[in-house]
Amino acid sequence: MAGIKDVAAEAGVSVATVSRVLNDHASVSAAARERVLAAVEALGYRPNAVARSLRTHQTRTLGLVISDVMNPYFTELARSVEEEARALGYSVIIGNADERPDLQDHHVTTLLDRRIDGLLVSPTDGGSPRMLEAARAGTPMVFVDRWIPGVDVPVVRSDGRSAVRDLVAHLYGLGHRRLAIIAGPAATTTGRERVDAFREALRAYGLPLPDSCIGQGDFQADSGRRVTEGFLDLAEPPEVVFAADNLTALGALDAVRARGLRVPEDIGLAAFDDIPWFVHTDPPVTAIAQPTGDLGRAAVRALVDRIEGRPGESVTLPARLVVRRSCGEPASPDRSPPA
Numbered sequence: 001m002a003g004i005k006d007v008a009a010e011a012g013v014s015v016a017t018v019s020r021v022l023n024d025h026a027s028v029s030a031a032a033r034e035r036v037l038a039a040v041e042a043l044g045y046r047p048n049a050v051a052r053s054l055r056t057h058q059t060r061t062l063g064l065v066i067s068d069v070m071n072p073y074f075t076e077l078a079r080s081v082e083e084e085a086r087a088l089g090y091s092v093i094i095g096n097a098d099e100r101p102d103l104q105d106h107h108v109t110t111l112l113d114r115r116i117d118g119l120l121v122s123p124t125d126g127g128s129p130r131m132l133e134a135a136r137a138g139t140p141m142v143f144v145d146r147w148i149p150g151v152d153v154p155v156v157r158s159d160g161r162s163a164v165r166d167l168v169a170h171l172y173g174l175g176h177r178r179l180a181i182i183a184g185p186a187a188t189t190t191g192r193e194r195v196d197a198f199r200e201a202l203r204a205y206g207l208p209l210p211d212s213c214i215g216q217g218d219f220q221a222d223s224g225r226r227v228t229e230g231f232l233d234l235a236e237p238p239e240v241v242f243a244a245d246n247l248t249a250l251g252a253l254d255a256v257r258a259r260g261l262r263v264p265e266d267i268g269l270a271a272f273d274d275i276p277w278f279v280h281t282d283p284p285v286t287a288i289a290q291p292t293g294d295l296g297r298a299a300v301r302a303l304v305d306r307i308e309g310r311p312g313e314s315v316t317l318p319a320r321l322v323v324r325r326s327c328g329e330p331a332s333p334d335r336s337p338p339a
Contacts, residue, residue: 080296224251
């Protein structure tokens with residue numbers, strides 16, 4: 001394998017000149033730079049990334065800690081993060097917290113030990129000690145999807161309130177009045193926000209949201225099954241169940257079918273976090289779609305800004321309602337509500 005001395009000999013320059021070219025130093029003549037780059041190409045030379053990081057104090061590596069890699073939303077988010085980071089010259093190391101604060105802390109510690117340049121985190125369960133310590137110590141960090149109030153870190157997320165209002169208006173227009181929600185973890189900002197938005201939207205139509213119609217879930221399919229079973233046991237079951245994320249919705253669908261009931265004839269179902277699978281279920285699921293790819297790309301750009309000394313800005317993007325047929329809608333292609 002060619003080394004830096006081989007490149008210098010091939011180009012007819014000193015090792016110091018090769019080093020300056022590789023580090024994009026301005027003091028090298030155009031002719032010398034051209035010879036060095038030609039020698040690098042001819043010899044297939046690849047600089048030692050570890051050695052370079054020791055010189056520059058940068059590894060060109062980002063850490064991403066996501067809440068649940070099994071959730072298709074976070075899988076898509078991770079993919080967009082990796083693609084944008086690669087486009088900007090960074091690599092990504094991913095850690096899956098599995099909705100566990102202790103595992104989140106493990107990944108944060110491991111990533112910082114690997115000398116990553118910055119950290120993207122979707123905080124689980126309101127955060128974790130090591131993550132909060134890193135944020136307050138000034139580690140370049142961006143929260144994505146979820147955030148922790150009071151921690152001075154840019155947040156890249158979607159705003160689902162308008163889409164939840166559109167959903168409730170849509171359900172009301174279909175004649176539904178008894179509505180229920182399977183909530184996410186109360187310790188997460190997204191869990192609290194979606195319940196608040198749903199309650200607020202119902203209030204605008206004079207519809208109640210009794211405690212019996214709020215089921216505590218954890219963004220997992222098992223909780224969707226358990227909560228939906230409880231709804232079905234009520235003296236007056238809800239006409240539509242709104243699941244606060246996609247895995248919860250799949251669990252709810254399992255519970256309905258296990259009772260020998262049908263969606264939407266016996267009970268309707270809607271979900272937050274649209275996924276490709278929802279098009280293929282029977283019936284296709286009405287859902288709120290987040291701009292997941294855009295969120296991942298915006299989060300990387302905000303983090304790279306912080307790493308490179310520019311102010312990283314918070315970004316909020318709108319979610320949208322995608323109408324299908326799981327709430328009693330007439331058969332039609334996917335559509336968003338009219339403006």
